[in-house]
């Protein structure tokens with residue numbers, strides 16, 4: 001299992017800017033809660049899921065099995 005950034009550097013730059021503006025909360029969600037603080041709950045669960053492979057919701061990260 002490996003977590004890496006999206007291979008598209010422009011996507012990484014845009015999402016990281018959004019994270020900075022939102023104080024570390026997910027830029028693709030409205031709520032600012034513990035669940036939406038990067039790495040958000042959804043992605044943490046996807047990391048734990050042995051069957052999941054793919055991008056996080058914002059496409060900042062990619063999880064390889």
Ligand code: SF4
Pocket residue numbers: 015025026027028036037038039040041043056057058059060061
């Ligand atoms: S892991 Fe991805 S979807 Fe989750 S908060 Fe971070 S950038 Fe957003």
